[in-house]
Structure formats: structure tokens, C-alpha cells
Amino acid sequence: MDLGLKDKTALVTAASRGLGKAAALELAREGARVVLCARSESVLTAAEEIHAATGAGVDAVQGDLTKAEDVDRIVHQALERLGHFDILILNAGGPPPGAFLDLRPQDWEAAVQLTLMSTVRLCYAALPHMVARGQGSVVATQSFTVKQPLDNLVLSNALRMAVIGLVKSLANELGPKGIRVNSINPGWTRTERVEQLLSDRAARAGTDPAAEATRITREIPLGRMGTIEEYGRAVAWLASPAAAFIHGHALIFDGGAVRAAL
Numbered sequence: 629m630d631l632g633l634k635d636k637t638a639l640v641t642a643a644s645r646g647l648g649k650a651a652a653l654e655l656a657r658e659g660a661r662v663v664l665c666a667r668s669e670s671v672l673t674a675a676e677e678i679h680a681a682t683g684a685g686v687d688a689v690q691g692d693l694t695k696a697e698d699v700d701r702i703v704h705q706a707l708e709r710l711g712h713f714d715i716l717i718l719n720a721g722g723p724p725p726g727a728f729l730d731l732r733p734q735d736w737e738a739a740v741q742l743t744l745m746s747t748v749r750l751c752y753a754a755l756p757h758m759v760a761r762g763q764g765s766v767v768a769t770q771s772f773t774v775k776q777p778l779d780n781l782v783l784s785n786a787l788r789m790a791v792i793g794l795v796k797s798l799a800n801e802l803g804p805k806g807i808r809v810n811s812i813n814p815g816w817t818r819t820e821r822v823e824q825l826l827s828d829r830a831a832r833a834g835t836d837p838a839a840e841a842t843r844i845t846r847e848i849p850l851g852r853m854g855t856i857e858e859y860g861r862a863v864a865w866l867a868s869p870a871a872a873f874i875h876g877h878a879l880i881f882d883g884g885a886v887r888a889a890l
């Protein structure tokens with residue numbers, strides 16, 4: 629199937645590694661021009677790697693999504709390089725693990741900046757440009773915890789629900805203006821973030837990360853964690869014109885881990 633992504637333009641945030649980088653790679657493979665952003669300098673290397681693998685135009689902008697001035701600069705510089713945005717992939721690092729009683733209000737404030745406000749600020753900076761052109765597609769990466777909270781991830785469990793509320797509201801508001809807005813909600817997909825979470829679980833349970841991975845995959849009907857390549861293809865499809873009538877949707881990408889019927 630042709631996803632219709634050739635020569636489309638995309639900004640993918642938090643893309644120096646993991647899920648963001650995988651999304652950027654797949655969009656580039658499908659012929660899109662892509663700008664990646666992340667905090668660390670490694671985003672420059674990620675852009676070079678994706679360009680070398682695909683031949684697509686790929687640029688990188690460094691910046692911290694928890695800082696309002698950085699978000700405005702990221703969007704401004706991305707727009708200078710791309711000319712316009714067809715696609716916006718909203719992604720950020722995950723908030724730290726922890727149970728409610730282990731955390732303090734300042735942990736919540738930091739997580740609000742990372743998970744909720746980064747999305748809000750990116751939307752304020754980028755969406756007016758899409759609205760002016762009367763077209764565009766937005767995909768926010770959140771988590772399957774919006775369906776079923778995970779132990780010791782209370783910051784993620786709570787704040788991702790707020791982003792889903794934002795996505796659904798934006799879908800109502802911007803659908804009539806020609807802009808599709810969806811979320812993709814990954815379950816266990818092997819990245820550095822997952823390695824950190826496995827270590828955290830092992831430390832709490834007095835086991836080791838491999839034992840925790842086995843325990844998790846036993847609960848996934850497909851019997852394994854997802855790969856970043858599979859995730860990249862799912863995002864590219866959801867963001868693309870091939871998914872033109874999918875709107876306001878929270879796509880669960882989890883190998884069947886969430887058992888709820890809907």
C-alpha cells in the first residue's frame with residue numbers, strides 16, 4: 629500500500645532514539661522530509677543515520693521540550709527547514725517510575741512539564757500553521773496505561789490521560805479545519821526506556837531484568853514485546869493519508885496486552 633507520504637513534511641519530537649527515532653525513520657523511508665528534535669546532541673547523529681539509510685531530507689534541532697522558549701525555537705527552526713508541517717508526531721521522554729507515596733508534588737510538577745505541557749506548547753506553536761493551510765495530521769505518542777494503569781508508574785498513568793483528553797478535544801475542534809488528530813498508545817516496546825523500567829522493577833522485586841521481561845511477556849497474547857520497527861510502521865500509517873478517516877482515535881499498540889473489549 630502506498631501511504632501517500634512522498635514529499636510530505638514532518639516534525640518528530642524526542643527522536644534521538646527509541647520510538648521517536650523509529651517513527652522518523654519510517655516516515656523518511658516512505659519519502660517524507662523530516663525534522664527530528666531531542667535534548668541531546670545525539671539527535672544530530674540520529675538525523676545523519678536516517679538520511680544515510682533512506683536518502684530523505686532529514687534535519688535535527690536540539691532543544692528541551694520542558695522549556696517554553698525551546699519549544700518555540702524548535703517549531704520555528706523546523707518550519708524554516710520544512711516550509712510547512714504536514715505531520716506532527718508529538719513524543720517526549722517518559723516520566724520517572726514511582727508509586728504515589730514515593731513521590732512528592734515537585735515530581736508531579738516536573739512530569740506535568742514533560743508529558744502534558746510539552747504537548748500543549750508544541751500544539752500552540754505548530755497547529756496555527758496547519759490551520760492556516762487547512763490540512764495536517766497530528767499523532768501523539770502516549771501509552772497503553774491510558775487503558776489500564778501499571779504499578780509504580782503513577783505519573784505516567786495520570787498525566788497521559790490528560791493528553792488523551794487534549795487529543796480528543798483537538799479532534800473535535802480541528803477536524804472541521806481539515807486536521808486529523810490521533811494518539812498511538814504503545815505497550816511494551818523494547819527501547820532504553822523499557823530497559824530502565826525493567827531494572828526498576830527488578831530492584832523493587834529483588835529479581836533481575838530478564839526475569840521481569842519474562843513475567844511481562846507471559847501476559848502479552850502475542851508472547852513478546854513490540855519492536856521499534858513495528859511501532860514506526862504503525863505511526864507512519866496513522867499519520868499518513870492512508871488513514872484519512874481515522875480521527876480522534878487512541879490506537880493501542882500492545883500485542884493484545886490490554887484485555888478490555890473496547
Ligand code: NAD
Pocket residue numbers: 641642643644645646647648665666667668691692693694719720721722723742769770771772813814815816817818819820821822
Ligand atoms: P526513550 O527513553 O528510549 O527515548 C526518549 C527520547 O526522548 C530520547 O530521544 C530523549 O532524548 C528524548 N527526550 C527525553 N526528554 C526530553 C526533553 N525534555 N526534551 C526533548 N527530548 C527529550 O523512550 P521511548 O521508549 O522511545 O518512549 C518514548 C515515549 O513513549 C515516552 O514518553 C515513553 O514513556 C512512552 N512509552 C514507551 C513505551 C515503550 O515500551 N517503549 C511504552 C509506553 C509509552
